[in-house]
Amino acid sequence: MVSLTKNQTVSLAKQSSALSHIQFGLGWDPIKKKGFLGGLFGGGSDSIDLDASCVMLDSAGNVIDTVWFRQLRSKDGSVQHSGDNLTGEGDGDDENIKADLSRLPANVEYLVLTVNSFRGQSFNEVDNAFCRVVDQQGKELARYKLTEQGNHTAVVIASLRRSGGEWNFTAHGLASRGKTIEEMLADITSAVVRS
DSSP states (O other), X not given: OEEEOTTOEEEGGGTOSSOSEEEEEEEEEEOOOOHHHHHHTTSSOOOOOEEXXXXXXXXXXXXXXXXXXXXXXXXXXXXXXXXXXXXXXXXXXXEEEEEXXXXXXXTOOEEEEEEEETTOOOGGGEEEEEEEEEETTSOEEXXXXXXXXXXXXXXXXXXXXXXXXXXXXXEEEEEEOOSSHHHHHHHHHHHHHOO
């Protein structure tokens, strides 16, 4: 498994020999409130409703399809979302997105993973956010831990790019102010087209 830093890219072909199905796991926790007031008001029982999404782009950055909590499956069926986690509580992946790489339309060059707060909660309230890629045997190929906090409500967290028949995974960690995919499109496109 490769642990990535911001703007680092890894070839998934070097991590797994036969790569036809992958799963993106995204996780996060609400920040635990400290001190007397934190204990008085629940000490971290606040929930953080982040939404993981996958935007399918062509080589020019045009949107082909989007998989998110309002559309859990791509129109061609190659990408599927596990469903919305409303709290971020618990260990491990909070939301999963599975992709059958062999069924992706030929014009899909990028799968871009985003996390956004539909309710407008900022990343100052988020802790332990990460994105990981797992192959069809359950082997973790790459992981990116998001360390930046701030007033932003979304992050273009990572992307998978088809390049000469192989797939490269890039950690972006690009902060955005969008609450929905539509509001993030300019940041999504600039993250992958410039990389």
